[in-house]
Amino acid sequence: MATCTIACIGCGNMGGAMLGGWLAVAGKRDYRLLGMTRTPARAAALVERGLTLCGTAEEAARQADIVVLAVKPYQVADVLAGLSPALDAGKLLVSVAAGVSVARLRAASGGRCPVVRCMPNTPALVGKGVFALCFDDPALTPEARERVQRLFADLGVCVELPEARMTAFSALVGAGPAYVFQMMQGLVQAGATQGFSWAQSRELVAALFEGCACMARQEATPLMEMRDNVCSPAGLTIAGVNALDRAGLTGLLVDAVLAAERRGHEMESGKA
Numbered sequence: 001m002a003t004c005t006i007a008c009i010g011c012g013n014m015g016g017a018m019l020g021g022w023l024a025v026a027g028k029r030d031y032r033l034l035g036m037t038r039t040p041a042r043a044a045a046l047v048e049r050g051l052t053l054c055g056t057a058e059e060a061a062r063q064a065d066i067v068v069l070a071v072k073p074y075q076v077a078d079v080l081a082g083l084s085p086a087l088d089a090g091k092l093l094v095s096v097a098a099g100v101s102v103a104r105l106r107a108a109s110g111g112r113c114p115v116v117r118c119m120p121n122t123p124a125l126v127g128k129g130v131f132a133l134c135f136d137d138p139a140l141t142p143e144a145r146e147r148v149q150r151l152f153a154d155l156g157v158c159v160e161l162p163e164a165r166m167t168a169f170s171a172l173v174g175a176g177p178a179y180v181f182q183m184m185q186g187l188v189q190a191g192a193t194q195g196f197s198w199a200q201s202r203e204l205v206a207a208l209f210e211g212c213a214c215m216a217r218q219e220a221t222p223l224m225e226m227r228d229n230v231c232s233p234a235g236l237t238i239a240g241v242n243a244l245d246r247a248g249l250t251g252l253l254v255d256a257v258l259a260a261e262r263r264g265h266e267m268e269s270g271k272a
């Protein structure tokens with residue numbers, strides 16, 4: 001297996017999280033990791049773990065097989081203008097910038113190499129991300145796709161999506177941590193109201209979500225059946241579930257995701 005050199009441009013929250021995940025498997029996978037960022041001090045912990053920092057994005061891209069772009073969406077065009085002379089058809093460009101289309105990435109990089117659009121979510125920070133990969137660029141070979149799939153499988157769960165579905169994914173899974181943390185907050189608040197310490201309540205609720213997420217992934221039983229199995233007739237759980245049903249929690253979650261998707265489409269069409 002030949003060494004694969006990955007250059008990550010931008011080592012902030014998302015770039016840093018991805019680099020952290022790849023550094024953890026670098027020996028096993030034969031990855032060589034390069035980084036480039038505006039404030040090198042922010043990447044100090046990654047350098048200690050084996051990241052090599054480059055002085056410019058172009059220098060990083062020149063040495064790379066795969067260039068990962070993890071700067072803010074509004075910085076993408078400038079950064080690509082600077083590094084695109086180092087790109088060629090043998091390299092791959094992967095962007096995690098929200099809302100930046102394959103066509104914009106191709107145009108901003110001068111069509112010099114195949115591009116992949118990727119949408120991550122924040123649990124990538126702890127190696128439990130969910131990534132949508134868009135392989136709509138016709139210049140991508142099957143080998144290149146497989147290479148990118150392997151790269152992101154090291155960081156969490158990956159799904160392949162056409163570009164037309166990326167906004168739906170962003171509204172459901174990219175924004176998903178916000179919905180989940182808000183639900184967790186409600187339960188933690190309930191625990192504190194009952195007299196548990198805030199810290200203990202948070203620990204209990206986090207373990208509750210973790211356990212339920214494992215069950216939901218492992219079992220094929222419909223979720224409503226799993227819910228009803230916890231509700232003994234005339235018991236305490238059904239009393240709580242009735243309150244959630246009266247408030248319309250399920251419908252509220254559907255509305256939240258559809259509102260986020262509408263806003264995503266507005267933003268993509270240039271509405272501030």
Ligand SMILES: NC(=O)c1ccc[n+]([C@@H]2O[C@H](COP(=O)([O-])OP(=O)(O)OC[C@H]3O[C@@H](n4cnc5c(N)ncnc54)[C@H](OP(=O)(O)O)[C@@H]3O)[C@@H](O)[C@H]2O)c1
Nearest residue numbers: 010011012013014015037038039070071072073096097098
């Ligand atoms: N965080 C998320 O939850 C999330 C989820 C989905 C997608 N994304 C996407 O991930 C991308 C990065 O977001 P983030 O949250 O990681 O932002 P961030 O923490 O602000 O990181 C951006 C990084 O880019 C660096 N940078 C800025 N201009 C640069 C340049 N010209 N050359 C090299 N590096 C430069 C910044 O350096 P400084 O530290 O010096 O500013 C910073 O390290 C965004 O496009 C976002 O849409 C993020």
